Amino acid sequence: MFSKPLDILAIGDTTVDAFIELKDARTSCSIKDDSCELCLRFADKVPYESVDVIAGVGNAANAAVSNAKLGLRSGFLGVVGDDRNGEECIQAMKSQGVDTRYVTKERGNITNYHYVLSFEAERTILIKHQEYKYSIPKNLKVPKWLYLSSIGENSLSYHHEIAAYVAANPGIKLAFQPGTFQMKMGSAALKDIYARTEIFFCNKEEAQRILGSTSTDIGELLESVRALGPKIVVITDGRKGLSASDGTVRYSLPIYPDRKSPVERTGAGDACASTIVASLALGNDLKTALTWGPINSMAVVEQVGAQRGLLKRAELESLLKVAPSDYRITTF
Numbered sequence: 001m002f003s004k005p006l007d008i009l010a011i012g013d014t015t016v017d018a019f020i021e022l023k024d025a026r027t028s029c030s031i032k033d034d035s036c037e038l039c040l041r042f043a044d045k046v047p048y049e050s051v052d053v054i055a056g057v058g059n060a061a062n063a064a065v066s067n068a069k070l071g072l073r074s075g076f077l078g079v080v081g082d083d084r085n086g087e088e089c090i091q092a093m094k095s096q097g098v099d100t101r102y103v104t105k106e107r108g109n110i111t112n113y114h115y116v117l118s119f120e121a122e123r124t125i126l127i128k129h130q131e132y133k134y135s136i137p138k139n140l141k142v143p144k145w146l147y148l149s150s151i152g153e154n155s156l157s158y159h160h161e162i163a164a165y166v167a168a169n170p171g172i173k174l175a176f177q178p179g180t181f182q183m184k185m186g187s188a189a190l191k192d193i194y195a196r197t198e199i200f201f202c203n204k205e206e207a208q209r210i211l212g213s214t215s216t217d218i219g220e221l222l223e224s225v226r227a228l229g230p231k232i233v234v235i236t237d238g239r240k241g242l243s244a245s246d247g248t249v250r251y252s253l254p255i256y257p258d259r260k261s262p263v264e265r266t267g268a269g270d271a272c273a274s275t276i277v278a279s280l281a282l283g284n285d286l287k288t289a290l291t292w293g294p295i296n297s298m299a300v301v302e303q304v305g306a307q308r309g310l311l312k313r314a315e316l317e318s319l320l321k322v323a324p325s326d327y328r329i330t331t332f
Contacts, residue, residue, distance in 0.1 A: 023047070067278045070316070077103070146166065177201040191228070210228075253329050269297070295319050
């Protein structure tokens with residue numbers, strides 16, 4: 001698709017998401033630690049409101065689409081099954097301007113298929129990553145950025161291969177937004193990835209999980225994650241906004257106010273992280289890049305799924321110009 005090297009190549013798994021909107025459900029929350037559970041009647045037939053099936057999604061695929069919509073030469077490196085769902089994932093990304101030349105169809109395997117249970121603008125996702133044979137293509141043209149996110153549990157050696165590739169091509173900048181299994185692997189197992197990460201993204205609860213910490217001090221969490229190797233760390237905290245550290249300055253930024261009530265929040269984190277990386281890739285400084293992320297998060301949650309609400313660069317910059325006065329970076 002592109003004759004020039006890619007600006008950003010997103011690496012990870014892609015999936016088909018089936019969004020199931022629930023009405024006949026409830027939540028049960030603990031007063032002690034704010035944790036909540038989604039509750040359905042057991043051993044019964046539970047009606048649902050609707051189902052919306054979306055192909056070509058997943059953390060890395062969402063980032064690839066976000067980057068493309070913001071005007072970057074964006075590609076996706078991943079594996080799908082040799083089935084109709086795999087082809088639909090490829091075509092969905094192509095339709096959004098993503099270069100899919102590095103997507104492999106694995107014969108005899110099926111494509112990831114996840115179920116998203118949506119209830120009261122929040123979602124609970126049932127995930128299953130198929131076991132694929134991962135490798136970096138021999139014909140890979142060196143991109144300016146790699147964006148690494150959620151991959152299946154059998155991918156530890158692949159992570160070491162990626163780290164070695166970055167080490168052998170020091171001009172590459174690596175963004176890392178770990179998924180479920182990458183956090184489960186632990187920072188020690190992925191120390192070569194952490195050590196070569198330019199910018200790292202997670203939410204507060206994920207930071208605690210990665211560190212094995214109960215601390216709620218964002219500053220402490222930022223510096224503890226930075227100590228694992230990343231040059232820049234960004235931690236989001238729901239409605240409280242985001243915080244970041246580059247080792248010299250700590251930044252804080254509130255959320256961009258909603259234009260309307262969120263439909264559901266799938267992909268908000270992906271939109272924020274990928275947009276910050278895209279802004280950096282476009283030449284903006286960190287302070288400016290941070291202000292881009294929450295705007296795309298706000299837009300994404302207005303629609304079902306992680307991609308339909310993603311903004312083009314002109315739309316995002318227009319919203320930044322009319323941001324309320326309290327949408328500004330502070331330091332701490």
